[in-house]
Amino acid sequence: MTADASPQPTSPLLPRAARVFVAGHRGLVGSAVARRLAADGHEVVTRGREQLDLRDAARTEAFLCDVRPDAVVLAAARVGGIMANSTSPVQFLEDNLRIQLGVIAGAYAAGVPRLLFLGSSCIYPKLAEQPIREEALLTGPLEPTNEAYAIAKIAGITQVQSYRRQYGAAYISAMPTNLYGPGDNFDLATSHVLPALIRRFHEARESGAPRVVLWGTGTPRREFLHVDDVAAACALLLERYDGDAPVNIGCGEDLPISELASLVREVTDYRGEIAWDTGKPDGTPRKLLDVSRLTGLGFKPAVPLRDGIAATYAWWRSRPTP
Numbered sequence: 001m002t003a004d005a006s007p008q009p010t011s012p013l014l015p016r017a018a019r020v021f022v023a024g025h026r027g028l029v030g031s032a033v034a035r036r037l038a039a040d041g042h043e044v045v046t047r048g049r050e051q052l053d054l055r056d057a058a059r060t061e062a063f064l065c066d067v068r069p070d071a072v073v074l075a076a077a078r079v080g081g082i083m084a085n086s087t088s089p090v091q092f093l094e095d096n097l098r099i100q101l102g103v104i105a106g107a108y109a110a111g112v113p114r115l116l117f118l119g120s121s122c123i124y125p126k127l128a129e130q131p132i133r134e135e136a137l138l139t140g141p142l143e144p145t146n147e148a149y150a151i152a153k154i155a156g157i158t159q160v161q162s163y164r165r166q167y168g169a170a171y172i173s174a175m176p177t178n179l180y181g182p183g184d185n186f187d188l189a190t191s192h193v194l195p196a197l198i199r200r201f202h203e204a205r206e207s208g209a210p211r212v213v214l215w216g217t218g219t220p221r222r223e224f225l226h227v228d229d230v231a232a233a234c235a236l237l238l239e240r241y242d243g244d245a246p247v248n249i250g251c252g253e254d255l256p257i258s259e260l261a262s263l264v265r266e267v268t269d270y271r272g273e274i275a276w277d278t279g280k281p282d283g284t285p286r287k288l289l290d291v292s293r294l295t296g297l298g299f300k301p302a303v304p305l306r307d308g309i310a311a312t313y314a315w316w317r318s319r320p321t322p
Helices: 028-040 057-067 084-085 090-107 144-167 193-205 229-242 257-268 305-317
Strands: 019-023 044-045 071-072 114-118 171-177 179-180 209-215 224-226 247-251 273-277
Touching: 019 028, 019 057, 019 209, 028 144, 028 179, 028 229, 044 224, 057 090, 071 179, 071 229, 084 090, 084 179, 090 114, 090 144, 090 171, 144 171, 171 179, 171 224, 171 229, 179 193, 179 229, 193 209, 193 257, 193 273, 209 257, 224 229, 224 305, 247 257, 257 273, 257 305
Parallel strands: 019 044, 019 071, 071 114, 114 171, 171 247, 179 224, 209 273
Antiparallel strands: none
16 A cells, blocks of 8 residues: 555645745755745745855754744755766765754744755665665665765654654655756766767767767666656645655656657757667666655656656756856
């Protein structure tokens, strides 16, 4: 059984015109959540890192006590792809732990009644049964290339659950799948697979390169969701979900990385070949989320993958320094 057995409220848990602090509003997910909440009529509160370093627990608590938001969306995190996770595990572990501890504890100290913590699908075991149900958490070894990041996110889930159980806080957590869209990171050293592919194929087309060499075998399967759909799911969860279990956010469909690469090549109009460096790691063989808990609340993604890739490519090309 994948649906949450907890009875859900019949009236919205987030009041109309609520004041919501979106932590990480400049990131891929945070910016989309901020746009969605503002469009829904809520007052969105933000602070840049130059104004508030969320790793500083004392300052974070003081800020939340001063603002007194109705809700907090914790989308702030140090994120990156396989290379970044493999080369900087200390930063991925410690920065995320500090952010989570400071924001969640600070929110409770400030009397914030509602909080949504956003984790990642990498929290699940590397060889979890597919599609991955929320109950798979902590049932097997993690993918080694992003273990430090995953453990930090698992700690965040546990912190949310602990505040619920010990203090009765209406705090919840959600686990998004692989995300993409406007606001994504296109730095080849730290980006995730989809923006990295967009940039690689675009630059190969511009330079006239005869082939693009990609990491791994191309056989791993991945699920991708546009950030506007993630933001819609977050708004829905804030309004309707109050359960102890985390909630997967995804579209329920996946595809091989090789097929994704071919799709990006088509969108970017690259005419050269694709080659695979099989000496490089693939990562988790497959990562498809069971999203029945979310769809049971009425969620349905609205952005088809090809349309979303094309729109993301157009957004990136429109930036001053692509």
